[in-house]
Amino acid sequence: VSKPTVHDIARAAGVSLATVDRVLNARQGVRTATVERVREAVDRLGYVRDDTAANLARQRSYRFAFVLPDGNSQFHQALRAAVSEAGMSAIGDRITVTTRLVPEGDAHVIAAEVALLDPERVDGVAIMAPETPPLRDAIAHLKERGLPVVAFVSDLPNSGCDGFVGVNGRAAGRTAAALLGRFAAGSGEILVVAGSLQSRDSLERRHGFDAAMAEAFPGITVLPTVETYGDGDRLADILSAQLTRRPAIAGIYSIATGTRALVHAVAPLRTAGRPAVIVHELTPFARTALIERQVDAVITQDVGHLARSALRILRARRDARPTIAAQERIRIEIILRENLP
Amino acid sequence: VSKPTVHDIARAAGVSLATVDRVLNARQGVRTATVERVREAVDRLGYVRDDTAANLARQRSYRFAFVLPDGNSQFHQALRAAVSEAGMSAIGDRITVTTRLVPEGDAHVIAAEVALLDPERVDGVAIMAPETPPLRDAIAHLKERGLPVVAFVSDLPNSGCDGFVGVNGRAAGRTAAALLGRFAAGSGEILVVAGSLQSRDSLERRHGFDAAMAEAFPGITVLPTVETYGDGDRLADILSAQLTRRPAIAGIYSIATGTRALVHAVAPLRTAGRPAVIVHELTPFARTALIERQVDAVITQDVGHLARSALRILRARRDARPTIAAQERIRIEIILRENLP
DNA sequence: TTGTAAGCGTTATCAG
DNA sequence: CTGATAACGCTTACAA
Numbered sequence: 001v002s003k004p005t006v007h008d009i010a011r012a013a014g015v016s017l018a019t020v021d022r023v024l025n026a027r028q029g030v031r032t033a034t035v036e037r038v039r040e041a042v043d044r045l046g047y048v049r050d051d052t053a054a055n056l057a058r059q060r061s062y063r064f065a066f067v068l069p070d071g072n073s074q075f076h077q078a079l080r081a082a083v084s085e086a087g088m089s090a091i092g093d094r095i096t097v098t099t100r101l102v103p104e105g106d107a108h109v110i111a112a113e114v115a116l117l118d119p120e121r122v123d124g125v126a127i128m129a130p131e132t133p134p135l136r137d138a139i140a141h142l143k144e145r146g147l148p149v150v151a152f153v154s155d156l157p158n159s160g161c162d163g164f165v166g167v168n169g170r171a172a173g174r175t176a177a178a179l180l181g182r183f184a185a186g187s188g189e190i191l192v193v194a195g196s197l198q199s200r201d202s203l204e205r206r207h208g209f210d211a212a213m214a215e216a217f218p219g220i221t222v223l224p225t226v227e228t229y230g231d232g233d234r235l236a237d238i239l240s241a242q243l244t245r246r247p248a249i250a251g252i253y254s255i256a257t258g259t260r261a262l263v264h265a266v267a268p269l270r271t272a273g274r275p276a277v278i279v280h281e282l283t284p285f286a287r288t289a290l291i292e293r294q295v296d297a298v299i300t301q302d303v304g305h306l307a308r309s310a311l312r313i314l315r316a317r318r319d320a321r322p323t324i325a326a327q328e329r330i331r332i333e334i335i336l337r338e339n340l341p
Numbered sequence: 342v343s344k345p346t347v348h349d350i351a352r353a354a355g356v357s358l359a360t361v362d363r364v365l366n367a368r369q370g371v372r373t374a375t376v377e378r379v380r381e382a383v384d385r386l387g388y389v390r391d392d393t394a395a396n397l398a399r400q401r402s403y404r405f406a407f408v409l410p411d412g413n414s415q416f417h418q419a420l421r422a423a424v425s426e427a428g429m430s431a432i433g434d435r436i437t438v439t440t441r442l443v444p445e446g447d448a449h450v451i452a453a454e455v456a457l458l459d460p461e462r463v464d465g466v467a468i469m470a471p472e473t474p475p476l477r478d479a480i481a482h483l484k485e486r487g488l489p490v491v492a493f494v495s496d497l498p499n500s501g502c503d504g505f506v507g508v509n510g511r512a513a514g515r516t517a518a519a520l521l522g523r524f525a526a527g528s529g530e531i532l533v534v535a536g537s538l539q540s541r542d543s544l545e546r547r548h549g550f551d552a553a554m555a556e557a558f559p560g561i562t563v564l565p566t567v568e569t570y571g572d573g574d575r576l577a578d579i580l581s582a583q584l585t586r587r588p589a590i591a592g593i594y595s596i597a598t599g600t601r602a603l604v605h606a607v608a609p610l611r612t613a614g615r616p617a618v619i620v621h622e623l624t625p626f627a628r629t630a631l632i633e634r635q636v637d638a639v640i641t642q643d644v645g646h647l648a649r650s651a652l653r654i655l656r657a658r659r660d661a662r663p664t665i666a667a668q669e670r671i672r673i674e675i676i677l678r679e680n681l682p
Numbered sequence: 683t684t685g686t687a688a689g690c691g692t693t694a695t696c697a698g
Numbered sequence: 699c700t701g702a703t704a705a706c707g708c709t710t711a712c713a714a
Contacts, residue, residue: 003432005691016701021693029699051433052393053691056706089665092392174679182617182637185526212679276523296523304667324430326645332680338515338553339673346707357685362709370683394707397690 004045012041024049055094062095064314065117066152067110067127070101073257074283078303079128079153086307095311098122107132114138119145124314128152130200131159148317152310153301154201162317165310167301167332169201173208173255175332176278176299180251181217183276183296188250191242191275192225193235195258202256205280209253221248225255232261239265243275254279259286267294282335290337298335306330345386354382365390392660396435403436405655406458407493408451408468411442414598415624419644420469420494427648436652439463448473455479460486465655469493471541472500489658493651494642495542503658506651508642508673510542514549514596516673517619517640521592522558524617524637529591532583532616533566534576536599543597546621550594562589566596573602580606584616595620600627608635623676631678639676647671 010020015034022030023038041047066083069076080099087097102110111134117125125147129135131154139149139159151157151164180190192209194202206225213222226242228235235258243249243266252275254262259279266277267289273296279286282300289295309328316323335341351361356375363371364379371379382388407424410417421440428438443451452475458466466488470476472495480490480500492498492505521531533550535543547566554563567583569576576599584590584607593616595603600620607618608630614637620627623641630636650669657664676682 006693007691017692017703018694018701019699022700025693031699034699048432050397050435050691052435053397053706054693056391056394056397056690056708057692057694059693059706092389171680175677178677178679183523302672308668327649329682331674331682333672334675334677334680336516336519336675338519339512339675341670341672347709348707358708359685359710360683363684366709372683375683391707394690395709397692398707398709400690400709 003050004047005050006047008045009038009041009047012045013038060094060319062093062123062315062318063121064095064097064124064126064311065122066097066099066310067114067125067129068099068101068152069104069128071104074285075257075281078281078283079306082303082307083310086304086311090308090311093315095315097311102129105130107134111135111138115141117142117147119147122147123318124148124150126150126152126165126310126314127156127161128154129156130154131156135159148314150310150313150317153306154199163313165306165313165328165330167330169204170208170211172280172299172332173205173210174212175208175334176205176253176255176280177209177212178216179297179299179334180253180276180278181213181220183278184217184220184250186217187219188248189221189223189246190251190253191223191239191249192253192255193239193258193262194225194227194254194256195261196227196229196256199256205255209255220250223249228258228261232264235261236265240269243269249275251276251278253277256280259283263289263294270294282333287340290335290340293337296336300333300335301330302333344391345388346391347388349386350379350382350388353386354379401435403434403464403656403659404462405436405438405465405467405652406463407438407440407651408455408466408470409440409442409493410445410469412445415626416598416622419622419624420647423644423648424651427645427652431649431652434656436656438652443470446471448475452476452479456482458483458488460488463488464659465489465491467491467493467506467651467655468497468502469495470497471495472497476500489655491651491654491658494647495540504654504664506647506654506669506671508671510545511549511552513621513640513673514546514551515553516549516675517546517594517596517621518550518553519557520638520640520675521594521617521619522554522561524619525558525561525591527558528560529589530562530564530587531592531594532564532580532590533594533596534580534599534603535566535568535595535597536602537568537570537597540597546596550596561591564590569599569602573605576602577606581610584610590616592617592619594618597621600624604630604635611635623674628681631676631681634678637677641674641676642671643674 006017006020010017020038023035068080083099100113102113110129115138136159142149148162151161153166155164210222213220226238277295278297279295280299282298286298313323347358347361351358361379364376409421424440441454443454451470456479477500483490489503492502494507496505554561567579618636619638620636621640623639627639654664
């Protein structure tokens, strides 16, 4: 009662191993009648390909390149660490990962770096970068050469990528709103703070946040975004001014980078957990802030999951196989002090 | 520059394949000097064994058995579906999964079923059942025969299992408390409802819930548990009586089974989302209730992740390999309407 | 104590 | 269009 192999199929269908292999891998050059005969044998015997044997024979190796921003925020660091770790533990599966760091804002340098990827030496690419015309061109160029490309963390909806590994920004913003609206008991004012509001991600979050607030918490007023441009002192000044001048402020939402400065500025002004504070990305800093009750909730995504998922998708694309959708969907996670992993 | 193989090692050490295999697998019958020579070659060339090839040659297959309760709640159904699905997609990795359903409460029948598992025909076992003396004995018996056993969903801390795949019940209860306390704005009364409060899981959740409430929300009173024993009408009566008699009720926590009856009873009595309702396990029913705003949050665990993790751990144990701890940690997930997967 | 050779279940390269 | 036949990297009788 052991599992049927290609030999069994070949015998049952009265053909050779090679022919079985051809229909199994949808190669051409087989008569339709023969294809049918093999197909029939396959599902009569309940054949399933042994992937480990297949991989062994295929001798295929997967060289994947990640293009990541060189930013030195804790989130960026965690992301790079996760990619590198996923790469390490995937080496047993014949996959090797290389990472190219690119300057965060420079569209041309990024595009140039992507264009530099040699389809002879790379089997797939994951890119985390803002979508720009030069980048689109560079990606199109890679795809012409048959390279699978996935958007990583930030979506690239108009670049014809083979997939997006990350979360929906609007939904993430909506989630923050639902939580903060309740934490603020449905009334008062909300301060939204951003290191800078340039990125598409922040904008999407902001849209989702505003929409959900308007729908579910009409009693809440969301104030215009405070942008800090990385200036911690300026932020501290603004915040203390706002918080004393506007006693109705019931919640603060750190929508993008700059969480650290924000928390440092707000923490000394909080009393009995008010105003409520919600931030993005479970970095070491955010974890500490959660434990010390300086932050009430963190909306995050699992960087390990992101990295492993990108690898699985690239490999599947490379093998022209489908992926398990449910396993690859990245969750928008809500972390409180109590369910900290 | 390709990865070295046993052949390379054999050549470098001036011995045969078989000898290399012997020292690689720590088999005896090799002169110490030879062992040394091979060892030297191994780490000079940086050899790492190709596990898939090894498993292929070894013809190793993994037959894993899941012992699951036959309960017909949606959570139980989802769990069984997830196990079966994980089994399906693991068959390419030489893993075959069988499931034995056991009556939920009957310690002796469960133990008997576990004792029935034949170490000749099964390579590992995952068990979801309450911990009882007969079950402990049955597990001890399996482990004597060298079978890996993991506790699934419910921990079996005193049975000497090789691992636990699931979440910490106290932490789950704490999470519910943190959320419900805030949703209730920190004051008022909380009703805790349970289909029945027998199970260890419910007790752990309740302990965590009470502890976290007392710590963080002194202004909240948690009322004694209402047990319903599956009687929906009785529950509806109790709830409507309580809710009219006690206007201070600000939140309801469905701690275990019986969510369905609870939501049906409470929904018509809710106004403007008060009292807040939190339940466990993201079943199809809970999902609908979330969407229709009859429930405010669901504390859950990913059943697909549970099943796949159990499989990975059993396989690793069987191969005497370590597991990636971070990947196997099951998260306590908080699901709102906005971050519904 | 060591070596030889035949697999494991696929895929790939040739001829026919 | 189809079929032998040789890999892939490792394990494992069986011999020496």
